[in-house]
Amino acid sequence: MNKVLASLGSIVAVVAIAYLALVVLLFLFQRSLMYHPAAAVPTPADSGVGDMRVVDLHTEDGLTLKAWYAPPRAADGPVVVYFCGNAGHIGYRAFKVRRLLDAGFGALLVGYRGFGGNPGHPTEAGLYADGRAALRFLAGNGLAGDRIALYGESLGSGVAVRMAREQAGVAPVAAVVLETPYTSIADVAAWHYPFAPARWLVRDRFDALSAIGAIRAPLLVFHAKDDGIIPIDLARRLFAAATEPKEARWFDAGGHGGLFEAGAGDLVIDFIRRAATAGQTGRNPPLPR
Structure with missing residues (x-):
């Protein structure tokens, strides 16, 4: 015994x-x-957005990052600031930005530190610094908050929400678009690693839930029910915590990276166009359809 x-x-x-x-x-x-950055250095022309130019973003901690920019077709048109997900580089998102440019919008594809040949290493604080550098670049080109729409994809949704909250006290942005967002990375980690105390181990938390209620901008959230990377329940919780005006589209299929093919491109263009028009005319939400 x-x-x-x-x-x-x-x-x-x-x-x-x-x-x-x-x-x-x-x-x-x-x-x-x-973080899964690609080391390759993409070019706008090779990525199908040859009308964008490479620009420098200067961060508050001394880095110079390469990003891609194209002004809007109309002098008073909106500019979409695109915050990418956690993998690859900005060239992988060019097909989405192509749709935005063809709709007449301007676009700034933000190249994160450590991605696509940029210096530095990605962290939560670092990506926020990269986002602020992007907004400073637009301000230097005469673009105020009401001309700017923030687009956050996956991990980048946390960056977009943080930038929108910071801008809310200065010059609220015209719109916030969140593709496959989450409440926090701690919640995502807990979902992926239920056998570990993952929620307490996460350093880069990207707590979007605590900030979403203070963005002071029209919000669009879209997500797929079959997303195996970020569960749709987290997006629903984030959306529920947001204040009006807000809109959501819950796709039956599309996974984590196929929503533009499922019709999200038209959804985004329509939403940004309505939000920009409402901002320019001084109307308050709900946004006109």
Whole structure:
């Protein structure tokens, strides 16, 4: 009996040590799990947006980042600031921005630190600094908040919400569009790693839920029910916490990266166009259809 208990005790000890080792590895390598930048340096022409030009964004911590910019077709048209997800580089989002440019909008594709040949390493604070650099660039080109729509894709939705909240006290933006958003990365981590105390291990939390109620801008959220990366329940919670005016579209299919093919492009263009028109005429929401 004593031998059996000793054997069980040894097994429990081994399992406990293995579990603790796994938790430690998750903590130490979490940013490698979270950020997947491509090192290749894309060009606008090769990505199908040759009418965009490469511009420099100067961050508050001394980095110079490459981004792509095209002004709106009309002198008073909106400019969409696009904050990407956690993988690849801005060239992978060019097909979406192409639709926005063809609709007459301007666009600024923000190149994050550490992505697409840019210097630095991505962190939550760093990506917020990159977002502020993008808004400073537009301000330097005479574009005020009511001419700007913030677009956040996946991880970038947290950046877009943070920038909208910061702008709300200065010059609220014309619109915020969130593709496959979340409440916080801590919640996403807890969903992916239910066997670990992931919620408490996350360094870069991107807490969009605490900021969404203060953005002071019309909001569009869209997400797919079959998204296996960020569960739609998190997007629904985020949307519920937002104040009016707000609109949502819950797609039956499209996964995490196929919503533009499912019709989200037309949805985004219509929403930004209505929000920009409402802002220019001084009308308050709900946005006219």
